Amino acid sequence: MPGENLSRDEARERGELLSVTEYEVALDLTSAIGEWQGAGARTFRSVTTIRFACARPGAATFVDLIAPSVSAVTLNGRALDPAAVFDGARIAVDGLQAENTLVVDAQCAYSRTGEGMHRFVDPEDGEVYLYTQYEPADARRVYANFEQPDLKAPYTFEVTAPDGWQVWNNGAGERGADGVWRFARTKPISTYITAVVAGPYHYVTDTYRRALPDGGELEIPLGAMCRKGLARHFDADDIFLVTKQGLDFFHDNFDFPYPFGKYDQAFVPEYNLGAMENPGLVTFREEFIYRGKVTEASYERRANVILHEMAHMWFGDLVTMRWWDDLWLKESFADFMGCFSMVEATRFKNGWITFANNRKAWAYRADQLPSTHPITADIRDLEDAKLNFDGITYAKGAAVLKQLVAYVGRDAFLEGARRYFKRHAYKNTELGDLLAVLAETSGRDMAGWARSWLQTAGVNSLTPQVVYGEDGRVAELAVVQDAPESHPELRPHRVAVALYRLTPEGGLTKYASTGADVTGPRTVIAELAGAERPDLVLVNDEDLTYCKTRLDATSLDTLRAHLGALADPMARALCWSALWNMTRDALLPARDFVALVLAHAGRESDIGVLQMVHAWARSALNHYAAPAWRAEGGRMLAEGALRELRDAEPAGPHQLTWARFFAQVAESDADLALVEGLLSGNEDVPGLDVDQELRWALLAALAAHGHADEKAIEAELARDDTASGERHKVRCLASRPSAEVKAAAWDAVVESDALSNALVEATIAGFAQPGQRELLAPYAEKYFAAVERVWAERSIQIGVLVVRGLFPDLQDDPATLEAARAWLAAHQEAAPALRRLVLEAQDDLARALRAQECDATA
Numbered sequence: 001m002p003g004e005n006l007s008r009d010e011a012r013e014r015g016e017l018l019s020v021t022e023y024e025v026a027l028d029l030t031s032a033i034g035e036w037q038g039a040g041a042r043t044f045r046s047v048t049t050i051r052f053a054c055a056r057p058g059a060a061t062f063v064d065l066i067a068p069s070v071s072a073v074t075l076n077g078r079a080l081d082p083a084a085v086f087d088g089a090r091i092a093v094d095g096l097q098a099e100n101t102l103v104v105d106a107q108c109a110y111s112r113t114g115e116g117m118h119r120f121v122d123p124e125d126g127e128v129y130l131y132t133q134y135e136p137a138d139a140r141r142v143y144a145n146f147e148q149p150d151l152k153a154p155y156t157f158e159v160t161a162p163d164g165w166q167v168w169n170n171g172a173g174e175r176g177a178d179g180v181w182r183f184a185r186t187k188p189i190s191t192y193i194t195a196v197v198a199g200p201y202h203y204v205t206d207t208y209r210r211a212l213p214d215g216g217e218l219e220i221p222l223g224a225m226c227r228k229g230l231a232r233h234f235d236a237d238d239i240f241l242v243t244k245q246g247l248d249f250f251h252d253n254f255d256f257p258y259p260f261g262k263y264d265q266a267f268v269p270e271y272n273l274g275a276m277e278n279p280g281l282v283t284f285r286e287e288f289i290y291r292g293k294v295t296e297a298s299y300e301r302r303a304n305v306i307l308h309e310m311a312h313m314w315f316g317d318l319v320t321m322r323w324w325d326d327l328w329l330k331e332s333f334a335d336f337m338g339c340f341s342m343v344e345a346t347r348f349k350n351g352w353i354t355f356a357n358n359r360k361a362w363a364y365r366a367d368q369l370p371s372t373h374p375i376t377a378d379i380r381d382l383e384d385a386k387l388n389f390d391g392i393t394y395a396k397g398a399a400v401l402k403q404l405v406a407y408v409g410r411d412a413f414l415e416g417a418r419r420y421f422k423r424h425a426y427k428n429t430e431l432g433d434l435l436a437v438l439a440e441t442s443g444r445d446m447a448g449w450a451r452s453w454l455q456t457a458g459v460n461s462l463t464p465q466v467v468y469g470e471d472g473r474v475a476e477l478a479v480v481q482d483a484p485e486s487h488p489e490l491r492p493h494r495v496a497v498a499l500y501r502l503t504p505e506g507g508l509t510k511y512a513s514t515g516a517d518v519t520g521p522r523t524v525i526a527e528l529a530g531a532e533r534p535d536l537v538l539v540n541d542e543d544l545t546y547c548k549t550r551l552d553a554t555s556l557d558t559l560r561a562h563l564g565a566l567a568d569p570m571a572r573a574l575c576w577s578a579l580w581n582m583t584r585d586a587l588l589p590a591r592d593f594v595a596l597v598l599a600h601a602g603r604e605s606d607i608g609v610l611q612m613v614h615a616w617a618r619s620a621l622n623h624y625a626a627p628a629w630r631a632e633g634g635r636m637l638a639e640g641a642l643r644e645l646r647d648a649e650p651a652g653p654h655q656l657t658w659a660r661f662f663a664q665v666a667e668s669d670a671d672l673a674l675v676e677g678l679l680s681g682n683e684d685v686p687g688l689d690v691d692q693e694l695r696w697a698l699l700a701a702l703a704a705h706g707h708a709d710e711k712a713i714e715a716e717l718a719r720d721d722t723a724s725g726e727r728h729k730v731r732c733l734a735s736r737p738s739a740e741v742k743a744a745a746w747d748a749v750v751e752s753d754a755l756s757n758a759l760v761e762a763t764i765a766g767f768a769q770p771g772q773r774e775l776l777a778p779y780a781e782k783y784f785a786a787v788e789r790v791w792a793e794r795s796i797q798i799g800v801l802v803v804r805g806l807f808p809d810l811q812d813d814p815a816t817l818e819a820a821r822a823w824l825a826a827h828q829e830a831a832p833a834l835r836r837l838v839l840e841a842q843d844d845l846a847r848a849l850r851a852q853e854c855d856a857t858a
Contacts, residue, residue, distance in 0.1 A: 006064070027044060027196065044117065046107070048103070069106065104143075113757045129269060151191075160179065169195065170279050223264040250311065254314055335397065366395075377392075495518055500534060512528060564601075614660075748763055783806055796833070807845075
């Protein structure tokens with residue numbers, strides 16, 4: 001990987017030297033099918049013509065290309081020797097003229113890691129499917145280019161594909177009489193958002209129409225596609241519904257018509273991300289096509305991703321950051337606008353609750369790691385960029401933008417966006433460009449706001465401090481703000497402070513609330529003086545700011561007994577989040593969090609919140625509970641899950657959610673016998689539909705506890721001989737409690753590169769099971785011996801999967817923590833991105849040990 005890196009300084013120098021006029025890219029993908037006759041990796045021909053200007057004639061530069069071989073390089077009619085100018089990652093070119101034409105004829109490799117031109121063979125029918133994925137810098141695996149976001153240019157693609165295939169690109173296209181697909185020239189865009197999808201995909205079409213202010217009509221052809229094997233599950237109508245609602249919302253608010261012609265959405269196999277905002281050809285992971293029954297939370301999640309990617313058409317594609325330092329300029333906005341548009345334009349009105357409970361949990365974790373960084377990050381190179389697609393860039397940035405809207409007002413914020421698009425269309429920007437338009441429209445000091453929120457790292461905690469008078473009423477209510485020593489910045493917070501009390505009917509309801517600006521270490525909320533004594537104080541009611549909410553002693557006692565009685569679903573979500581952050585911070589014993597789940601999760605109406613609480617409960621048990629209490633805690637969770645499963649409304653979403661949770665926490669012979677009975681049909685929970693996806697969830701539990709052998713797993717695959725079934729099978733096989741199984745799984749991932757990205761991920765997911773700590777103990781030492789080699793030999797995507805996924809976090813003892821620290825001390829010169837991953841995992845382990853100590857003293 002290091003030889004493929006690109007530094008910010010190199011990109012800046014090249015950006016000052018060059019401007020790109022256009023690209024013409026010709027790909028021959030006929031080699032994707034049939035037996036491969038060549039030696040080495042299966043390849044395809046890629047011929048790229050780049051026309052570009054040079055500010056200093058006579059200068060030299062380089063072109064990016066990662067390919068097994070280059071047949072010819074021609075610069076301004078002059079043939080260059082590929083052996084002399086191509087080093088496997090770059091093509092050196094010198095003697096540049098004011099205007100240049102470069103032609104590169106290369107053999108590029110199909111990918112099995114989800115980077116570049118990914119090739120997938122469907123085990124169900126043998127069909128081959130291709131798609132590209134580039135961000136941040138893998139277009140160079142498909143065609144020669146200047147791989148940096150500020151060298152935008154228009155593109156013209158042509159693709160030769162096997163007979164019977166369809167091909168899609170960013171622009172509209174059609175197959176000519178000669179069998180070549182030719183596509184319309186794009187607007188100026190960056191390399192990382194060009195895209196090609198090709199294969200025998202199932203394709204559905206629709207049209208979006210909208211009247212324009214000048215009396216004309218905007219017409220956008222819509223398309224959606226998936227593998228043929230998923231066609232029977234493909235609910236394209238709902239995808240188109242959300243798509244049209246989103247296009248209505250963004251046109252209503254952005255005053256800049258969608259600029260990229262058509263709007264195709266491709267759901268593709270073995271995808272590493274949730275989705276990617278390629279203009280005119282958005283790609284998604286095919287898991288968003290649901291093969292079995294799912295809850296409304298899953299449809300909400302898909303809608304949010306659809307709208308997140310659509311927001312990128314303006315924030316990211318039309319106007320693009322100059323370098324990855326300002327990645328937040330697109331990702332934070334897309335994360336915010338995805339939720340904003342979903343709540344306002346679709347049926348998913350509780351999106352901000354999911355954001356508060358789920359999305360921000362990702363941000364809080366990332367912002368407390370030693371690798372935390374400001375929202376505007378210092379991105380030295382492409383490896384840094386790859387790791388900064390994180391909870392800070394996305395979710396913290398979106399949360400800060402939500403507060404910005406409260407700070408400057410919705411109208412000023414949206415008017416700023418409109419001016420930003422018009423002023424910088426098809427160009428590149430930096431932080432100052434956005435702050436300038438927001439200062440214009442709001443009249444606020446955006447520089448001061450940016451210093452506090454965008455240019456410093458860390459998360460503040462807000463704690464209520466209440467003094468009562470002799471009459472029992474509130475004499476003074478203050479909000480105390482603190483920050484960690486490592487990042488001591490105290491920030492301005494716009495909050496709603498609310499008081500809740502218990503009612504005679506047993507509810508917990510709000511009776512007083514006020515907006516306030518919290519600044520400095522202590523802010524008195526004068527408007528609440530004289531209020532009746534509250535049972536619960538929420539200092540970030542409505543979730544307006546980004547902070548960890550703390551609870552005073554009275555509020556904590558109230559929640560222990562009455563959390564489920566909170567009528568407001570947002571308030572409940574915020575309380576769950578506060579309790580979880582206290583557990584992670586070793587302020588609340590893990591067993592107390594488990595007790596709260598057992599007492600109150602059954603009354604949680606929001607399915608997305610319930611699913612998050614279930615995940616937290618498992619983490620509390622597996623990582624934060626004292627080892628001596630785990631068995632008892634596991635038994636309690638399984639008993640509680642089974643009780644709620646039986647009590648849930650038949651065929652309802654809560655029943656399905658509790659069924660999945662029960663399978664995850666079942667451990668006793670009796671529980672596993674019930675799981676086995678549900679799988680075989682010998683046991684029944686009225687209303688529970690044990691469809692194929694739920695069958696795999698049940699089988700995974702049995703396999704991990706040694707109650708399902710290879711024969712049973714292969715038999716299940718025979719029922720579901722699909723790509724999804726294959727992934728489930730691989731995970732189940734790797735999860736079995738056997739030393740031989742673990743050795744084989746380790747070798748398949750660490751010592752071999754034969755598995756695709758999706759099967760690497762599935763193997764890792766099966767390998768580490770919480771109930772198999774002793775079995776996994778030998779792999780702690782092996783991990784630290786192998787990670788640097790793996791990082792050097794594999795693509796960054798596989799490297800990240802292995803380094804994160806195989807870290808021995810289940811060996812949660814001081815010896816493992818010391819081993820991680822020793823590795824970091826001995827590998828000061830290792831790749832910074834690799835060190836960051838190990839440092840983050842070490843910090844998670846240290847946090848777990850602190851929480852276990854807290855729980856042990858409970």
